[in-house]
Amino acid sequence: MSTLKANLRVRRGAPGETGRFASYEVPFEPGQTVLDGLRWIRVHVDPSLAIRFSCINANACKECMIRVDGKTVYACTTRLAQAEMTLEPLPNKRLIRDLVTEIAPPDERLERDG
Amino acid sequence: MLQADVLVIGSGAAGMYAAIAAARAGAKVLLVDRSLIGRGGATVMAQMTVAVAVGEEEPDHWEHHLADTLKAGRGLCDQELSQLLCEQGPACIREMDEWGIGWARRDGHLAQVHAPGHDRKRCVYVDFLNTGPAVSKTLRARVQRIPEVHRVGDLIVTELAMRDGACIGAHAVHVSTGASVPIAAKATVVATGGLTRLYARNSASVNMGGDGYALALRAGAELVDMEFVQFFPIGHLAPRLVGMDPIMWDPFRYKLGGRLLNSEMKEFLPEGGRYLSARDLATYAILEEVGAGRGSPHGGAWLSFQHCSEAALRDAFGPVIDRLAANGIDLTREPVEVAPIAHYHMGGVRVDTGMRTSVPHLFAAGEAVGGANGANRLSGNAITEAFTFGRRAGERAAALAARTAVPGKHIHTDIQREIDFNPAAEIASLQALMKTYVGPLRTRAGLEKALAHIDALAPHCAELGAPRPGLDAEWIDLHDLRNMRLVAECVARAALAREESRGAHQRADFPETGDAWQKHQTIRLAGERVHVES
Numbered sequence: 001m002s003t004l005k006a007n008l009r010v011r012r013g014a015p016g017e018t019g020r021f022a023s024y025e026v027p028f029e030p031g032q033t034v035l036d037g038l039r040w041i042r043v044h045v046d047p048s049l050a051i052r053f054s055c056i057n058a059n060a061c062k063e064c065m066i067r068v069d070g071k072t073v074y075a076c077t078t079r080l081a082q083a084e085m086t087l088e089p090l091p092n093k094r095l096i097r098d099l100v101t102e103i104a105p106p107d108e109r110l111e112r113d114g
Numbered sequence: 115m116l117q118a119d120v121l122v123i124g125s126g127a128a129g130m131y132a133a134i135a136a137a138r139a140g141a142k143v144l145l146v147d148r149s150l151i152g153r154g155g156a157t158v159m160a161q162m163t164v165a166v167a168v169g170e171e172e173p174d175h176w177e178h179h180l181a182d183t184l185k186a187g188r189g190l191c192d193q194e195l196s197q198l199l200c201e202q203g204p205a206c207i208r209e210m211d212e213w214g215i216g217w218a219r220r221d222g223h224l225a226q227v228h229a230p231g232h233d234r235k236r237c238v239y240v241d242f243l244n245t246g247p248a249v250s251k252t253l254r255a256r257v258q259r260i261p262e263v264h265r266v267g268d269l270i271v272t273e274l275a276m277r278d279g280a281c282i283g284a285h286a287v288h289v290s291t292g293a294s295v296p297i298a299a300k301a302t303v304v305a306t307g308g309l310t311r312l313y314a315r316n317s318a319s320v321n322m323g324g325d326g327y328a329l330a331l332r333a334g335a336e337l338v339d340m341e342f343v344q345f346f347p348i349g350h351l352a353p354r355l356v357g358m359d360p361i362m363w364d365p366f367r368y369k370l371g372g373r374l375l376n377s378e379m380k381e382f383l384p385e386g387g388r389y390l391s392a393r394d395l396a397t398y399a400i401l402e403e404v405g406a407g408r409g410s411p412h413g414g415a416w417l418s419f420q421h422c423s424e425a426a427l428r429d430a431f432g433p434v435i436d437r438l439a440a441n442g443i444d445l446t447r448e449p450v451e452v453a454p455i456a457h458y459h460m461g462g463v464r465v466d467t468g469m470r471t472s473v474p475h476l477f478a479a480g481e482a483v484g485g486a487n488g489a490n491r492l493s494g495n496a497i498t499e500a501f502t503f504g505r506r507a508g509e510r511a512a513a514l515a516a517r518t519a520v521p522g523k524h525i526h527t528d529i530q531r532e533i534d535f536n537p538a539a540e541i542a543s544l545q546a547l548m549k550t551y552v553g554p555l556r557t558r559a560g561l562e563k564a565l566a567h568i569d570a571l572a573p574h575c576a577e578l579g580a581p582r583p584g585l586d587a588e589w590i591d592l593h594d595l596r597n598m599r600l601v602a603e604c605v606a607r608a609a610l611a612r613e614e615s616r617g618a619h620q621r622a623d624f625p626e627t628g629d630a631w632q633k634h635q636t637i638r639l640a641g642e643r644v645h646v647e648s
Contacts, residue, residue: 014584031354042587047538050587054154054319058359060247061153061319077357096290097585108151108265110288110295 004028006080008037010049011088014097021086022046028080033057034087035064035075038099050098051075065090066099075099115523118144118264119515120508121283121299123271124326126155127500128480128507129305130253131206135508136303137262141515143508144297145263146286148270152254154321156307156481157500160246162365163229163237165494166203171226171235176200178233183495186231186392187460187488188617189632190339194467195486199495199502206501207238215252216240227368229493231392237494242432243365249497269295270593271325272578274302274333275524280474281333282521289590292581296524300515301475303507304330304463308481309343309601311594313456314542314549317349317361323594324601326482330463331600335471337637338484339461340601341608342618344491345554347396348374349455351414355441360455362434363417364493369430374400375416375449376408387421394490394617397454397554404453414453419445454554458496460487460618461608464636469507475514479507485634489617531579537591540571544598552606557622561610568603575599576642603644608635611646 006026013019024045026037038051054061057076064075067088075087093101102109119141122133130152133145147154167179179200184191211217211224218225218241226235240248257263268289275283275296283299306326310318327337348367350360366372367389374396376382383391383399391399400415410416419427424446428435435445443450462484469477480500487495547567551560575596581589612635614628615621636647 029354031356033356042538042591043536043542044539047536047588047591050585054149054321055159055359056319057356058159059357060158060359061149063150063153074357079356097587100290100585102290104150104267108267110266110269110291110293 004030004082006037006082007084008041009084009086010099012049012098015095026080032080033076034068034078034080034085037080038075050096050100052100063103065103067091116144116266116295116297117520118142118297118299119301120144120511121146121297121302122305122508123284123303124155124305124307124482125151125265126157126305126307126480127249127253127497128482128504129303130257131501131504132303132305132479132508132511133257133263134253134260135505136512137260139509139512141262141512143263144299145257145265146269146271147267148289148325149321150267151265152250152257154319156318156322157497158246158250159317159319159359160249160497161243161359161361162239162245162368163227163494164207164239164245164497165229165232165237165492166207166498167200167236168204168207168224168226168238170223174234174236176203179203179236182232183487183492186490186492188490188627190488190616190634192485195483198467198506199486199499202502202505203498206498206505210249210252210501213252213256215248229368230390231492237368239365242434243362245497270590271329272593273526274329274476275526276333277521277524279334281476282524285526287581290585292583292586294526294528294580296526298521298523300518300521301477301511303477303479303511304482305479305504305507306482308459308462309605310456310459312545312548312598312602312605313553314545315349315453316456317346317359318456323598325597326478327462327604328597328600330471330473330476330478331604331637331639333473333476334639335473335476336464337462337604338464338634340484340604340637341612341635342460342489343456343605344393344458344460344618345397345454346457347393347400347454348417348452349457350450351410351453352412352451353442355443357437358441361457363450363452366419366431370419370422370426373418373421375418376403377410378408379416392490393493398620400454401555410451412451412453414451416449417452418449420447420449422446458491460484460489460491467506468510469503470510475518477507477511479503489619528578528580530582531577533588533592535574537588537595540574541591541595541598544571544595544602548602552602552609554618555620555622556609558610561606564606565603565610568599568606571599600644604637607644607646608637611635611648
């Protein structure tokens, strides 16, 4: 059984709320990814955590882009490490909730708000 | 209120092709997806082959493709649907070629490879492992250019809207705001894909929880062949790979053969290093080795390409070899572990060759449709099915819409409910249960155990209610759990009723294939109850 643990600091909050960081200790096995860790949190700790992804592991849908330690990455291809990792939503996109931002092309949005 | 002549739910290959075909036939189309348009779903994840009798590599005819499809289907194909797939396939492949997909070519003609179950080289593809992304990109670019197709992503359809027994559109929820969005449509196409998310190990995206089956069933439509879930035999198992689809070894085997080995490093299928075995047979052979204590360390089989040189690997898969190296895998030095993985669903919404369901003004297309592939799907038929059925559904839905009046407005009011359990955790338990008891090998005792759990879950997700304002992740999980539970019940009940083994449905307690069972089972909702007609 695995004894590796990552400490994920995740930016939580919706527009109009004061954002905060929540910390989660996430067990993992070598090779597992940040997206695996976020899915683990949703199943075992807090299902209200919002993340966007579709293809899970294939890096085909390109929907799970977030900031990890200040760098823009795909959560599904970034490996978990035995360290503190800071996870934030994309800074240049409109925040929807937690790690989810508005990334749809403007003409594919319900509001067509540009 | 959104309004359209034709509403298309789901934007994989079937949905986008339906939207294009409907617009071409003069309809105003609304194309919606719970994810981003043309990015979620299964299409974007397809790795390689598309079966089609274009006869460029060697002479071929759609009748040969049909014969192979029927043979793979183990006597259970709906022949008219299979014929539509095989006969119309070439036209769609050519159309995709005109739209610039970039099918792989050799000496000026389309390159075609020989896939298991086919009598000749029949499968076109886009290099390298890029067929799905190229299909999605090509169709996305196409729909973007058609002003008559209005695209809206992040929209979850929660129910079809019904009046006097006919479909008049849908009720949807906008994911990022939680807003209720009624949609009025003269004709509706369900193109939401399959149900492989029901299983703990799958090659699906999170959108593949059987939404379309649940929507159609609750609207009064019939489902067919729900017990036939295809397990892809050589899904990647270990070591952990990231940024790669678990079905990636399929194209490797097409091009390079490869040897499937047990723990004694012996081939256990009569392949001689070639890729020959049908999916159902390979799946059971691997499970048999594991059951006999000859599995690989993680409970699968070894797949070896150690006979290939570095140059041969690079020639066949170019940049993919670097992605493997980044994952610490050198195929010239070591084998990988593979095991069966839920991959595709042969069953689905019952339609006629016009893609009409039993509910007036409701159509289905793509993997959401049941019947064309019988009890076991031939390699390469899924994308062809998406193209041909999508195109047919779009054309027929547009034709019906042209002689239908605009349906009046409908409203749908839901109140918020407290969710007093963790729906994400319940989804994970349901997936584990389905993998254990409703997987490739089934027994009465196991299926009954699964159904007891599925029944006990029913009160938790009887009602969906409205989400809280903003993105409500728990509500989305509850929505998914509600649909997955209903569809899981359909699969398990149909599997329990079918007391024989055939294709993807194998009963340890009924190992023989019975002539009396060469028939479809259909499912309807009778009130809240799932009713199987054998």
